[in-house]
């Protein structure tokens with residue numbers, strides 16, 4: 001698939017048709033996420049995937065109620081985390097962004113993941129609202145990792161328009 005088509009065709013999907021996602025497909029998608037750049041190639045992104053019906057239902061219970069409704073029938077939930085306190089740091093100090101680069105790295109990996117999923121015919125939804133403690137316990141996420149987002153992955157049952165973006169000239173300064 002042309003990059004241009006993937007970048008502009010991908011949408012946040014908030015209605016899914018039931019589907020089965022294979023373990024091998026998840027591995028292929030996560031491999032693409034791993035190809036993203038990261039601070040000093042520190043690769044601090046981690047992925048916890050709920051694939052079985054039982055684990056998907058358990059993750060759904062950890063979501064904000066409106067997100068749970070929007071993700072009924074998805075084939076997988078991918079929870080991304082970051083190993084905390086590595087990205088953004090050097091032996092001689094840190095940057096003015098502090099921990100900011102760890103979520104930056106995670107976002108780069110997630111964008112690769114979303115685009116690969118789209119190329120493979122899957123819709124996705126990033127969700128930033130969930131019950132962090134419940135999710136951490138459910139997936140046994142260690143304390144040295146911060147949970148970043150939950151991504152729903154499944155067959156889109158809706159074809160939304162691209163929400164309006166800012167005018168490029170309003171957000172761009174070229175010197």
Ligand SMILES: Cc1cc2nc3c(=O)[nH]c(=O)nc-3n(C[C@H](O)[C@H](O)[C@H](O)COP(=O)(O)O)c2cc1C
Nearest residue numbers: 010011012014067070125126127128129149162163
């Ligand atoms: C960090 C982050 C958190 C988000 N959380 C939610 C969420 O909790 N629920 C939801 O429906 N959409 C969520 N979204 C999706 C955005 O609303 C969506 O990306 C935006 O409206 C642009 O639409 P598009 O993805 O179709 O281009 C989130 C997106 C990001 C990047």
